Amino acid sequence: MIERRLLRDLISALDRSPAVALVGPRQVGKTTLALEVGETRPSIYLDLESDADRAKLAEPELYLAEHQDKLVILDEVHRKPDLFQNLRGLIDRGRRAGRRSGQFLLLGSASIDLLKQSGESLAGRIAYLELGPFDLLEVGEAELDKLWLRGGFPDSFFAEGDGGSIRWRQDFIRTYLERDIPQFGFRIPAETLRRFWTMLAHSQGGLLNAAQLARGLGMDGKTVASYLDLLVDLLLVRRLAPWHNNVGKRLVKSPKVYVRDSGLLHALLGLGDREAILGHPVAGLSWEGFVIETLHAASWPGMEHHFYRTAAGAEIDLVLGFPGGRRWAVEIKRSLDPKPGKGFHSARADLEPERSYVVYPGQERFPLGDGIEAISLAGLAQRVATLAPSL
Structure with missing residues (x-):
């Protein structure tokens, strides 16, 4: 197990921003790193390539509201681009309730759709980090x-x-x-x-x-x-x-x-x-x-x-x-x-x-x-x- 240097930066970003997007090519270890962060705090992990996990988000606001006290990790988030509008409302609701950081960790295999969608819907609410292969x-x-x-x-x-x-x-x-x-x-x-x-x-x-x-x-x-x-x-x-x-x-x-x-x-x-x-x-x-x-x-x-x-x-x-x-x-x-x-x-x-x-x-x-x-x-x-x- 090689410790990723980005771990400290990722934790720091989550501590100051309500949402963090972690992007990088497939198979570089984004999920492993996210689960490592998830072990440091209450969290829930959803893989949007899984039919079962996508089904849980049929009514995203209802499901995610039940986990508003946790860090929600959404893997391969580009598979459900309409989710970003829901995240915006949930983030703002969390802010009003005093939870100003560490609400969502979004994982994506590329910068394209993820940055486009999040940039349109989550401006001022999201930080971006890129995880590459081992260096x-x-x-x-x-x-x-x-x-x-x-x-x-x-x-x-x-x-x-x-x-x-x-x-x-x-x-x-x-x-x-x-x-x-x-x-x-x-x-x-x-x-x-x-x-x-x-x-x-x-x-x-x-x-x-x-x-x-x-x-x-x-x-x-x-x-x-x-x-x-x-x-x-x-x-x-x-x-x-x-x-x-x-x-x-x-x-x-x-x-x-x-x-x-x-x-x-x-x-x-x-x-x-x-x-x-x-x-x-x-x-x-x-x-x-x-x-x-x-x-x-x-x-x-x-x-x-x-x-x-x-x-x-x-x-x-x-x-x-x-x-x-x-x-x-x-x-x-x-x-x-x-x-x-x-x-x-x-x-x-x-x-x-x-x-x-x-x-x-x-x-x-x-x-x-x-x-x-x-x-x-x-x-x-x-x-x-x-x-x-x-x-």
Whole structure:
């Protein structure tokens, strides 16, 4: 059992808000975390994928009013979107009775419908948290290679052997495409979406080229954009936005695109073990995406994440932006002899970051000259996490 770092934040959010939405992809452990929170206080759990539990909510206000003294945990709440209007009335009634926090915990497998519905009906009454797969600060630095290879979905990470792990991931991908996505109301052929997702895996960390993707799929650019929006909303793909502030240079304006979980990336490409990954051209960009996701997981509200690239070739893989205009420059290397390139030095001259790091797979931290430090991924993630203000 790995303790999730989000547990403290989730309890804190419930203590100050009447409703909390916990979103994240399927199978990352939302239900387990919610039940762990439920053990700390009187609570009731309803799984809205269960016919029996949905039947209990045929008259939601009557049923939920009977449990107004408990934390009500509603799993897969997107399956009953009309429930949000009822929750609004129940929350307001609870507030008038003096219960201003900890009434509802809503779990959803994606941000799309959940955020849309709750944003319309529960404005000012709900807080949002995102739970991702395991991250490096949760599993420990000793498990870095395993986490990179298998990804952070618990059943993949804990599987018996690499073969069992990749089979779980392949089944997960098929189930997501064939069963889960249609439940959200999207009528997209599973095979078409698989081809699109696999194309994104082959271009991991590349600039988004919608026209090229459209040609490869034989469809128009608007359809490709809608497919990408879907995978981003399902929290399976990340669009990393370019740095956009005016620095007097011609900046790249297209986002970079990454399959968020490295294990799913490797499964989409059919890479089942470490040797297969290291022998594939995607290895460096897989590591880059893994680093970016790790630092995202370690970050806190108010931080910004961008990449920086000019038409002349100056580039920073990741720019971490802090409140107050402070920023760190991060170069990502899959080498034990990390040396920043010329483009990194040029980009630093443009942005003048407060700190500059080269993240590499080793464990030592040492200076590289010109104010640049080599640092382990765990070391930098820990630095970012410990800078978080008190919540």
